[in-house]
Amino acid sequence: MALHPDVQAKMYQNVKDVLGDRLPEYSDFAELHYIQAVFEEILRMYPPGYSIPKWVAEPTEIGGYNIGPQMAMYIDVRSLHMNPKHWDQPLEFRPERFVKGNREKIHSHAFLPFSDGKIIVNKWTYCLGPRSCIGRRFAMVEAVCILTMIVQKYTIVPAKPGITEEELVEAKLALTLTPKNPVNLVFKKRV
Numbered sequence: 091m092a093l094h095p096d097v098q099a100k101m102y103q104n105v106k107d108v109l110g111d112r113l114p115e116y117s118d119f120a121e122l123h124y125i126q127a128v129f130e131e132i133l134r135m136y137p138p139g140y141s142i143p144k145w146v147a148e149p150t151e152i153g154g155y156n157i158g159p160q161m162a163m164y165i166d167v168r169s170l171h172m173n174p175k176h177w178d179q180p181l182e183f184r185p186e187r188f189v190k191g192n193r194e195k196i197h198s199h200a201f202l203p204f205s206d207g208k209i210i211v212n213k214w215t216y217c218l219g220p221r222s223c224i225g226r227r228f229a230m231v232e233a234v235c236i237l238t239m240i241v242q243k244y245t246i247v248p249a250k251p252g253i254t255e256e257e258l259v260e261a262k263l264a265l266t267l268t269p270k271n272p273v274n275l276v277f278k279k280r281v
């Protein structure tokens with residue numbers, strides 16, 4: 091966000107249109123669609139759950155490989171979210187992918203930050219199984235609320251002018267995907 095003032099301007103417009111100057115409430119969530127799109131794009135590029143373990147319940151075959159029962163399989167979420175087969179210019183931060191009209195075109199198994207692809211149970215269709223994040227809705231509402239309150243009051247810029255995205259948010263693999271270095275930002279109060 092800090093590297094994309096144009097995105098912050100659109101976020102601010104969405105917040106202004108929906109809330110004016112009042113604080114967000116739960117019932118505003120659906121209308122804060124651009125804020126949702128920004129958060130989903132952040133989850134696409136930097137999914138905290140970058141690797142999701144699954145156990146194979148019964149023998150199957152995927153892409154020519156025989157998969158035995160009780161094997162551990164890991165969904166590589168970050169690679170999936172960067173796959174050019176599903177994402178145009180995947181390295182670019184583009185919240186527009188998730189706005190109404192574009193969101194519906196995303197393959198239901200190409201975006202799995204909460205591990206919740208559609209479950210279609212028949213023998214011709216791959217599915218991800220019933221397990222997924224039970225906190226999804228809570229996390230989305232909380233993040234949209236926080237982002238809304240931030241853009242209402244502040245614009246954000248990197249502390250070091252001219253810094254690239256790779257330098258600012260280089261990620262490292264820990265229990266979750268996390269920034270390698272402190273992310274130094276300046277919050278400028280809107281006047």
Ligand code: HEM
Pocket residue numbers: 137138139142143203204205221222223224225226228229
């Ligand atoms: C951006 C925030 C979050 C992300 C990206 C996220 C992502 C995930 C992922 C990828 C899983 C693994 C699902 C699977 O095994 O297939 C998971 C599981 C889980 N999450 Fe979240 N989560 C988030 C926030 C939350 C919050 C706020 C809560 C609780 C309030 C929560 C509660 C849980 C629980 C209890 C599970 C285990 C579900 C199970 O094993 O049946 N998560 N989450």
